[in-house]
Amino acid sequence: MKWLTGNTKEILTALNEEAKLTQVDNQKVEEQVRQIIQEVIQNGDQALKAYSKKFDQVTLQDLSISKETIDLAYQRVEIEVIKALEAAKENIVSYHQKQKQHDFMDTEQKGVLRGQLVLPLARVGVYVPGGTAAYPSSVLMNVLPAKIAGVKEIIMVTPPSDEGIPDVILAAAKIAGVDKIFQVGGAQGIAALAYGTETVSKVDKIVGPGNIYVATAKKQVFGTVGIDMIAGPSEIGILADEIANPVYIAADLLSQAEHDTLARAILITNSPNLATQVEKEIVRQLATLPRKQIAEQAIQNHGRIIIVATIEEMFTIMNEIAPEHLEVQLTDPISYLHEIKNAGSIFLGEYASEPVGDYFSGTNHVLPTSGTAKFYSPLGVYDFVKYSQVTYYTKEALADAKDAITILARKEGLEAHARAVECRFN
Amino acid sequence: MKWLTGNTKEILTALNEEAKLTQVDNQKVEEQVRQIIQEVIQNGDQALKAYSKKFDQVTLQDLSISKETIDLAYQRVEIEVIKALEAAKENIVSYHQKQKQHDFMDTEQKGVLRGQLVLPLARVGVYVPGGTAAYPSSVLMNVLPAKIAGVKEIIMVTPPSDEGIPDVILAAAKIAGVDKIFQVGGAQGIAALAYGTETVSKVDKIVGPGNIYVATAKKQVFGTVGIDMIAGPSEIGILADEIANPVYIAADLLSQAEHDTLARAILITNSPNLATQVEKEIVRQLATLPRKQIAEQAIQNHGRIIIVATIEEMFTIMNEIAPEHLEVQLTDPISYLHEIKNAGSIFLGEYASEPVGDYFSGTNHVLPTSGTAKFYSPLGVYDFVKYSQVTYYTKEALADAKDAITILARKEGLEAHARAVECRFN
Numbered sequence: 001m002k003w004l005t006g007n008t009k010e011i012l013t014a015l016n017e018e019a020k021l022t023q024v025d026n027q028k029v030e031e032q033v034r035q036i037i038q039e040v041i042q043n044g045d046q047a048l049k050a051y052s053k054k055f056d057q058v059t060l061q062d063l064s065i066s067k068e069t070i071d072l073a074y075q076r077v078e079i080e081v082i083k084a085l086e087a088a089k090e091n092i093v094s095y096h097q098k099q100k101q102h103d104f105m106d107t108e109q110k111g112v113l114r115g116q117l118v119l120p121l122a123r124v125g126v127y128v129p130g131g132t133a134a135y136p137s138s139v140l141m142n143v144l145p146a147k148i149a150g151v152k153e154i155i156m157v158t159p160p161s162d163e164g165i166p167d168v169i170l171a172a173a174k175i176a177g178v179d180k181i182f183q184v185g186g187a188q189g190i191a192a193l194a195y196g197t198e199t200v201s202k203v204d205k206i207v208g209p210g211n212i213y214v215a216t217a218k219k220q221v222f223g224t225v226g227i228d229m230i231a232g233p234s235e236i237g238i239l240a241d242e243i244a245n246p247v248y249i250a251a252d253l254l255s256q257a258e259h260d261t262l263a264r265a266i267l268i269t270n271s272p273n274l275a276t277q278v279e280k281e282i283v284r285q286l287a288t289l290p291r292k293q294i295a296e297q298a299i300q301n302h303g304r305i306i307i308v309a310t311i312e313e314m315f316t317i318m319n320e321i322a323p324e325h326l327e328v329q330l331t332d333p334i335s336y337l338h339e340i341k342n343a344g345s346i347f348l349g350e351y352a353s354e355p356v357g358d359y360f361s362g363t364n365h366v367l368p369t370s371g372t373a374k375f376y377s378p379l380g381v382y383d384f385v386k387y388s389q390v391t392y393y394t395k396e397a398l399a400d401a402k403d404a405i406t407i408l409a410r411k412e413g414l415e416a417h418a419r420a421v422e423c424r425f426n
Numbered sequence: 427m428k429w430l431t432g433n434t435k436e437i438l439t440a441l442n443e444e445a446k447l448t449q450v451d452n453q454k455v456e457e458q459v460r461q462i463i464q465e466v467i468q469n470g471d472q473a474l475k476a477y478s479k480k481f482d483q484v485t486l487q488d489l490s491i492s493k494e495t496i497d498l499a500y501q502r503v504e505i506e507v508i509k510a511l512e513a514a515k516e517n518i519v520s521y522h523q524k525q526k527q528h529d530f531m532d533t534e535q536k537g538v539l540r541g542q543l544v545l546p547l548a549r550v551g552v553y554v555p556g557g558t559a560a561y562p563s564s565v566l567m568n569v570l571p572a573k574i575a576g577v578k579e580i581i582m583v584t585p586p587s588d589e590g591i592p593d594v595i596l597a598a599a600k601i602a603g604v605d606k607i608f609q610v611g612g613a614q615g616i617a618a619l620a621y622g623t624e625t626v627s628k629v630d631k632i633v634g635p636g637n638i639y640v641a642t643a644k645k646q647v648f649g650t651v652g653i654d655m656i657a658g659p660s661e662i663g664i665l666a667d668e669i670a671n672p673v674y675i676a677a678d679l680l681s682q683a684e685h686d687t688l689a690r691a692i693l694i695t696n697s698p699n700l701a702t703q704v705e706k707e708i709v710r711q712l713a714t715l716p717r718k719q720i721a722e723q724a725i726q727n728h729g730r731i732i733i734v735a736t737i738e739e740m741f742t743i744m745n746e747i748a749p750e751h752l753e754v755q756l757t758d759p760i761s762y763l764h765e766i767k768n769a770g771s772i773f774l775g776e777y778a779s780e781p782v783g784d785y786f787s788g789t790n791h792v793l794p795t796s797g798t799a800k801f802y803s804p805l806g807v808y809d810f811v812k813y814s815q816v817t818y819y820t821k822e823a824l825a826d827a828k829d830a831i832t833i834l835a836r837k838e839g840l841e842a843h844a845r846a847v848e849c850r851f852n
Contacts (some may be wrong), residue, residue, distance in 0.1 A: 027460075034453075082836050085828040095540050098530050106524055113774075114789055115523050119767060121801055135838055169838060204801040222645065223656045226801035230649045244848040251846040258842040290841045337816065341545060345815040348539075351824045351850060352817050355843040359834045360827045362757040363540055375547055375630040375652035377813040389771040389802040390763065391778050391788040398777045401786045404510040408785045411507050411594060412561055415716045416684040417781040423775060 001267075001303040002298065003277055008313050011306055012320050015170045019371070026212060033216045036187040037195075039346035041212075044197035051188040056130075056162040058183075063199050065165060065181040073170035081168060084177050084359075085136060091362030092144045099381040100148065100261075105390075111397030115390040120150030121226070123201060124384060126178070127218075128169060130159030130185050136172035137358060141365050141379065142208050143176035149384030154178050155203060157193060160183025174197045190217035211364070228278040228379060232370035233262035233302075236354055237323030237343070239336075240278075242271035244329040245350055250281030252327060252354050257298035258291040266321065275305045302343035314338040322373040325354045344373045364410045398424060427695075427705055427729040437732055438746050445797065446543065449607030452638060459613045459642045466617035471624045473825050477614040482556075484586040484609075487626050491591065491607040499596035502611060507594060510785075512599050515638035517788030525807040529625060531816075537823030541816040546576035547652070548809060549627060551619035552594060553634035556585030556611055562598030563785055567792050567805065569602035570635050575810030583619060585611025612636075616643035617707075621652045633805065635792070654805060658796035659728075660781050662780055663749030663769070665740045665762075666704075668697035670755040673774055675700075678753060678780050683724035690728040692747060694740045701731045715793040738760070741765040746801040747748045751780045770799045824850060 004011050014416035045063060052058050074082070107113040126142045129135075139156070146154055156173055158165055158181035173181055180381040182200055184192055190210075196202030205226035206218060218227045236256035238249055260349035269275050282299060286292055309312055311330065316327065322342035330336060333348040340346060342369030345357050357363045377383075382393045393401070402421055430437050462663060465473045471489060478484050500508070531541040552568045555561075565582070570582055582599055585589055586609035599607055608626055610618055616636075623626030631652035632644060643651045662682035664675055679691040695701050708725060712718055720769075735742055737756065744752065748768035756762060759774040768791030771783050784791045794802035819827070828847050835843035 050819075078837075080829075080833050084833040087830045088834065094534070095532065098532055099542065104524050104705055106521065108520070112787065114787060116806075117772075120681055122767065133839055137777045137834055137838065158592075168713075180689075208477065219645075219648065222648065223798070226798075245789075247849055248846075251842070251849045253651075255840070255842040255846040258840060282439045285842075285845070289845075290839070295842060309789055334818070337543075340543075340814065343547065343814050345817065348816065348818040349436045351819045351821050351847045353819075353824070353850065355831055355835060355846050356819055356824065356827060356845060357815070361538070361540060361819070367815075370813075372649070372652075373812070373814070375812055377817050380542075381811065382808070382813075383633055386463050386794075386799065386801055387808075388766065388799070388808065389783070389804050390767050390774065391771065391783055391787050391789055392760070392774040393777045393779075393787070396429075396779050398779070398782065401763075401782060404513045405781055405785045407506050407510040408514065408563055409781060411504075411510075412563065413716070414681070414684060414781075416677070416681040416711075416721060417710070417784060419680040419715075420674075420781050422780065423673055 001282065001299055001305050003275070004304055004306045008316050013318055017323065018128065026107070026216065029212055029216050033187045033213060033220055037217060037220060040188050040191035045199050048184045048188050048192055052160050052184060052187065056160050058162055060160055060183065063182045063184055065170065065183060065422040070170045070174050070181065073167040074174050076167045077171040077234065082171065085140065085172055088137065088360055089140055089144065089175055091360060092106040092140055092323045093148065095147050095362035096148045096381050100365050100383065101382065111394035113390070113392040117388040117390060118385050119388060121204040121386065122151070123153045123155065124151045125203035125299070126156045126204040127153060127189060127206060127210050127214055128156055128158040129210050130161055132348060133167035134169050137170045137365065139169060139172035140176050145176055145364065145379060145381045146384040147177050149381045151229050151384050155193065155201065156181045157184050157189040159183070159189070164328065187213045187217035190214055191223060194221035197340070205384070207383065211229055227374060228366070228383060229368055229376045233264065234259045234329065235264040235266070235324040235369055237266045237268065237318050237321055237325070238327040238329060239318060240267060240269045240274060241311070241331060242274055242327040244274060245333060246274055246277035248350055248353065249278050249329060250285055253303065254282060254285055254289065254295050255355050256325065257295040257303065257417045258289065261294050262302065263298045265299060266304045267310060268307065268318055270307040270308055270310065270314065272307055275307060279305070322371045324367045324373065325357070327352070327354060342373045344368045344378055374385045395424065427708065427725055427731050429701070430730055430732045431719045434742050437743055441747065451737065452642065455638055455642050459639055459646055462613040462796055463617040463643060463646060466614050466623065467621050469530060474614050474618055475625060477612065478586050478610060481612055483587050484588055486586055489610055489774060489824060491596065491609060493552045496596045496600050496607065497642070499593040500600050502506065502518045502593045503597040507530045508597065511566065514563065515566055515570065515601055516787055518566055519574065521788035522571050522574045522807050527811065535823065537820035539816065539818040543814040543816060544811050545814060547630040547810050547812065548577070549579045549629045550577045551629035551632040552580060552582045553615060553632060553636050553640055554582055554584040555636050556587060560595050562594045563791065564635070565595060565598035567790050568841035569599070569604055570841045571805060571807045573603050575807045577810050579606070581627065583610050583615040583618065585609070585615070591718050611798070613639045613643035616640055616647060620647035631810070637682065654809060655773070655794055655798060655802045659690065659749040661692070661795055662689040662753065663692045663694065663744050663747055664753040664755060665744060666693060666695045666700060666755040667757060668700055668739070669757060670700060672700055672703035672707045674776055674779065674851040675704050675755060676711050679725070679729065679783050680708060680711055680721050682751065683721040683729065683803055684715065685722040688718050688728065689724040691725060692730045692732065692749065694732040694744055696736065696740065698733055705731070718723065740830065749795045750795045750799065751783070753780060770794045770800045770804055786830065821850065
């Protein structure tokens, strides 16, 4: 693991330089994706089937997955997995229900009513990646907040495969309450959701992670439909003092590192002794990990140990990193909550190991990455609603407002705006 | 004005076809914008000055506008305009304060704490368009919600001009509480905010409307920073029955039409008689409008009168249009509130003329356009905060969760995730 030392400014400069190096220009992908989207707009289902043949080597008769197929898949999944998914669902639902927002009405001004309605999106698309790793937990995390928001129809798309969609993915979709599933992946899957085809209904918003083609397609259809954040490689930041447990810290860093060779695992500590112990533990624990190669490469290339003098510096630097996951393994962790400005999901104390959030606690595991926690939020119920403003004025209230409105409208050169109010008094 | 009649399905099909025709492919602009952004990343202030010379024909010594310049501009603005802006500010603040959200903490489960923090963005950029029309009201609408959210630094950028930035824009910035103003517009202004230069600090989010270069640049920097929605041409939809006042309706339709030749003004009514009267009124009122040419072209090309049989059909069609502004000029308008599924800002009754929302009531006038009210919200305090999740587990609570976590982690092939929990019990 690479060590960074120095004062706060030096460390931040070093981190900034590293961030710049990871910025990629993917103009070629953008052009390919643009063509795929146009093709789907023009040829609909036919284009989807052609791309499935070309990219996934699957010849599809039917794009949609039948209820029967889903039920059979569900039955094939081990009962303890079903039970674990159901337990996770219960926690996800109870946490996300706290996020529900309510309409408000303000009647403080005479003859004036001003309010805000919270309205669910009508139809949402969820992208579920294919490939070797099937993540049923992500299906729950993307779908359940939409259900709680009151979305009427949730459509899942996922790449086709000769072996069929993994049973556990279909089971998770059933448990979460997905309404329709289509086997179509990549940029063509996103295009289908954004523009609709004969079979796939156009949605209002698309969520869910995917590869570079999926991410690029989401960015291109942004505006035609809503999208969630663009997900980057996973990250964990851990703040620890000298009494923290190096075994736990190493294990949590590795749980992030095993995701992806680009995953970032960062420890900031004021104890060089702890740092040394964590490094030793990482070597020890790595030895027997099934995904050793991935985790090792991630730790070597993107693992960082940052040594600082004070706890204050820990937070200054970590707030600049704005990690997706933040573990606070300091004595009396709750006392530092107010120091945290930027982090997707915060885990306090030595028993709030990050995987508890991935699988069980009920907080969402779809989180802002690559420093975007400075402006993005975890996926939540708020992502599946939109607000409408409501205004009512009596004639008397409008009379009181008339001068201000007409002065400003005329100052902006918008005479028809002024007259729209004045004609009510002629 | 073009009339549309028929059953709901026929009308929706016709509207959909019209929407397709307005989709533009702006690949050339995208390429230009990409180059501008790269140039700003590499050459900073120097690039900004070069583009100001090239695009705005202004040779700049200093990018920033001094406090002195702002104070002098403020003093030159007519006192009644300052008073109207102050009155508008008061209403904007009192409305948006109702949007403030609070942290929550959930302690229902033994040994578990799950919560959500609401944290303000640290730094926000506001783009203010230049050109002939100066819109001080938009400065208030973009800046005040950020102030209420608790944003620490608000940076405004606006194109330079040989005559200087309009006094009223600088005055509005002062009233709203903008922290810094830079005279740089177009894609280069967006790039400066997104990546930072020697003079302009990198922000976390960029809001504010602009031309096609600004909109394209915002889309391209999306992900590096947050952005608000991409604004399209302005729209109004009016629902009216036979007892509505054709004078008011015509005036409100025209107040939208005068914005832009692409502005859409749509009346849906069950009274052909009212529709005919509204058309006559539009002709009469147009005759003396200063912006007659713009409004006339908008009405001719994008004005629509839709005749339906029932009030139910009015809402079905209008929900599909998802207008930026919606006026409900029906008898007992509040009784229809629950029928509205998609609309940016709703105006109820004959005295809630749309310009009251543009200038005075305090609801935001930065609204989702072009049907995006299906998934976007008005600009609000929620656009300037992000959430962080908080999780705390005791050892006992983690013990209860252990099986579910390890079963799911192993099912997903993520052994290090399972071990991170298990190592706490070895």
